[in-house]
Amino acid sequence: MTSYPGGPGVSGTPGAPTRGIAGGKFWAGAAAAALVTALSALVATVILRVFDLMPLSPNWLPETTVAVRFAILGFIGALVAAGLLQLLLLTTPGGDSFFGWIIGLITLAMAVVPFAYDAVMGDRIATSLVHLAIGLPILGLLPGVADRAAVWK
Known part of the structure; x- marks a missing residue:
């Protein structure tokens, strides 16, 4: 095994491998992470509704239930x-x-923003x-997806 000073991909190291991303694999994983994020938002909203709590929903999305609105935002996000x-x-x-x-x-900011509303x-x-x-699955899943889609050249 060849070792490189400073680790693989360090600029200035002759012959050091560089890290790339297998695009198809990465975006398939990203789509799966987006689905998990959407489901996480949907489930969280439904659970909160069971406790008679109504999350504040953006009005600029098409008219639909609050849970679906957050699921759409989570998927796109x-x-x-x-x-x-x-x-x-x-x-x-x-x-x-x-x-x-x-x-x-961004997740921290989005968790604090609702407290600025009059509700x-x-x-x-x-x-x-x-x-x-929404933020925690993105933070937890996407770096793993990228790591597994990495290719060394």
Whole structure:
């Protein structure tokens, strides 16, 4: 086994392998992660409704149930995050670390934003929990997808 100073893919190391992404494998995994994120949002919303809590829902989506609205947002959000992750991995050293910080901070912000609204406190907490149910699967699943779709050239 050949070892490279500073690890594989370090710029300036002659003959060092570079990391790439198998696009088809990555996007298949990203679609699966998006589905899990959508289901997570759907289940979280349904559970909160059982406790008679109504998450605050964006009005700009087509008229449908609140659970479906959050599932749609979760699915789209996961696909957008996958695009960001692929871009960071292909252009930025340590892109997966930056991705973790970016998604973590966005998730934190989205969990706090509902408390700025003038609504019942229980509904604000419910909205915050649904936002966490969307952000955490994205943060937890997509880096693993990228890691498994990595190819060394």
